[in-house]
Amino acid sequence: MIKYILWDIDGTLLDFSLAEEKALRASFKEFDLPWPGQKFLEDYRKINKEFWEKLERKELEKIQVLEGRFYKAFDLYKLDTSSIPAFNKSYQKHLGSVAAFSPYGLEVVLDLKKTYKQFAATNGTITAQKGKLKKSGLDQILDGIFISDQIGYEKPDPRFFQSVLDHVGDSIPEEYIIIGDSLTSDMKLGKNCGIKTIFYNPKNLKIDKDLVDFEISDLRQVKSLIEKINKNN
Numbered sequence: 001m002i003k004y005i006l007w008d009i010d011g012t013l014l015d016f017s018l019a020e021e022k023a024l025r026a027s028f029k030e031f032d033l034p035w036p037g038q039k040f041l042e043d044y045r046k047i048n049k050e051f052w053e054k055l056e057r058k059e060l061e062k063i064q065v066l067e068g069r070f071y072k073a074f075d076l077y078k079l080d081t082s083s084i085p086a087f088n089k090s091y092q093k094h095l096g097s098v099a100a101f102s103p104y105g106l107e108v109v110l111d112l113k114k115t116y117k118q119f120a121a122t123n124g125t126i127t128a129q130k131g132k133l134k135k136s137g138l139d140q141i142l143d144g145i146f147i148s149d150q151i152g153y154e155k156p157d158p159r160f161f162q163s164v165l166d167h168v169g170d171s172i173p174e175e176y177i178i179i180g181d182s183l184t185s186d187m188k189l190g191k192n193c194g195i196k197t198i199f200y201n202p203k204n205l206k207i208d209k210d211l212v213d214f215e216i217s218d219l220r221q222v223k224s225l226i227e228k229i230n231k232n233n
C-alpha cells in the first residue's frame with residue numbers, strides 16, 4: 001500500500017530547463033561575459049549531464065561537478081575560466097530565484113496531498129533547491145524536503161533513502177514510490193531500495209524499461225496509477 005510519494009524536483013515537479021537558461025544568462029550578465037548563444041546552451045547541457053552522472057557513479061565529488069562542468073564548457077568556448085568558483089555561486093543563487101512548475105505539477109501535488117504524504121527528494125545544492133522550493137511554494141505544500149547536500153549522499157545511493165526512512169519513521173519500502181525523470185538517479189534509487197518507481201517521460205524518449213516499474217508522460221496520470229497499485233495490493 002503506497003502511503004508516501006518521493007518527488008524528484010528538477011525536470012519532474014519543476015521545469016528545470018527554463019530555470020537553467022534564465023539562471024545561466026543572469027550569471028553571464030553578472031560577470032560581464034557575452035552570452036555565447038543557443039549552441040553553448042546545448043553543449044553545456046550535454047556536459048552537465050555527463051558530470052552529474054559521474055557524481056551518481058561516485059567518480060567525482062559534488063564541487064568537482066558544479067565547477068568542473070563550467071571549466072569544460074568555458075574552455076570549449078574559449079571563455080575566461082578564472083572566476084568559475086564565483087560564477088558557480090552566482091549561478092546557484094540565480095537558480096534558486098526561478099521556479100516554474102512542469103505542466104499540472106502544482107495541481108497534482110495539491111490534489112494528492114489529501115491522501116498521501118509527499119516529499120521532495122533532490123540531488124541539487126542547498127542554495128538552489130531551498131530557493132526554488134520556497135519560490136514555488138512547495139516548501140509549504142510538501143511534508144518534507146530531502147536535499148542530497150544536506151543528507152551527505154546523492155540519489156541513487158541507498159543511504160539517501162535510509163535518511164528518508166529515518167525521518168518518516170516508517171521503514172516499509174513497499175509504502176513508498178518515487179517519481180522522477182532520471183533513470184540513473186531516481187529510477188536506480190528505487191531499484192536499489194526496493195521501492196516502486198514512476199518514470200516521468202514527457203517527451204516519450206525511448207528508455208531501458210528494466211529500470212522502470214511505471215511510465216507516465218503527464219503528471220495527471222499519477223493519481224489513478226497509485227490508486228491502481230493500491231487496489232492490487
Ligand SMILES: [Mg+2]
Binds near residue numbers: 008009180
Ligand atoms: Mg530530475
